[in-house]
Amino acid sequence: EPEVTQTPSHQVTQMGQEVILRCVPISNHLYFYWYRQILGQKVEFLVSFYNNEISEKSEIFDDQFSVERPDGSNFTLKIRSTKLEDSAMYFCASSEGQETQYFGPGTRLLVL
Amino acid sequence: QKEVEQNSGPLSVPEGAIASLNCTYSDRGSQSFFWYRQYSGKSPELIMFIYSNGDKEDGRFTAQLNKASQYVSLLIRDSQPSDSATYLCAVIRVGGSYIPTFGRGTSLIVHP
Numbered sequence: 170e171p172e173v174t175q176t177p178s179h180q181v182t183q184m185g186q187e188v189i190l191r192c193v194p195i196s197n198h199l200y201f202y203w204y205r206q207i208l209g210q211k212v213e214f215l216v217s218f219y220n221n222e223i224s225e226k227s228e229i230f231d232d233q234f235s236v237e238r239p240d241g242s243n244f245t246l247k248i249r250s251t252k253l254e255d256s257a258m259y260f261c262a263s264s265e266g267q268e269t270q271y272f273g274p275g276t277r278l279l280v281l
Numbered sequence: 282q283k284e285v286e287q288n289s290g291p292l293s294v295p296e297g298a299i300a301s302l303n304c305t306y307s308d309r310g311s312q313s314f315f316w317y318r319q320y321s322g323k324s325p326e327l328i329m330f331i332y333s334n335g336d337k338e339d340g341r342f343t344a345q346l347n348k349a350s351q352y353v354s355l356l357i358r359d360s361q362p363s364d365s366a367t368y369l370c371a372v373i374r375v376g377g378s379y380i381p382t383f384g385r386g387t388s389l390i391v392h393p
């Protein structure tokens with residue numbers, strides 16, 4: 170069964186550094202998403218991506234964040250100048266249509 | 282502000298019992314409703330979705346939707362210890378943004 174994959178599974182970085190989180194969505198899916206979940210809190214939407222451009226973004230997704238689809242399979246989230254409060258699980262999701270989303274296993278980011 | 286409310290629990294049920302998980306939402310324009318299961322440290326896994334008032338059954342799971350009362354519930358029959366997880370309710374307002382709003386989740390413990 171096709172699934173969303175994410176790398177790395179864990180990332181530890183120093184405050185102020187840049188990190189790139191990678192995702193490979195399900196191959197026939199057209200919509201891609203990034204979410205984050207701070208420990209013990211809700212899943213929060215960051216950004217959605219369709220047709221090679223951002224279709225929607227949340228208040229969290231400020232200039233510190235960017236997304237890119239560098240080739241036909243990967244979908245990346247870049248976090249510049251990381252802060253302690255960026256420590257969270259970051260989930261990529263994809264969907265064929267605009268509703269039913271399938272999540273990847275996540276990247277646990279720890280900013281020290 | 283769109284809100285999705287769930288009792289954080291934990292809800293503790295004996296093995297073999299029916300577990301009933303509830304979710305209320307504030308946005309009357311909500312049209313699509315999803316239940317995800319999330320094991321500790323893992324990503325949300327889609328269990329069911331429901332669009333129409335009434336019941337929808339899939340194996341041991343039944344989703345119930347009442348749009349007039351603005352609640353959606355998930356029943357798990359013959360609960361197993363492997364069902365122990367946090368159950369996330371997610372709601373989409375079709376016609377506007379297709380981004381789901383997640384509840385905080387209800388922790389379910391099924392004890393042998």
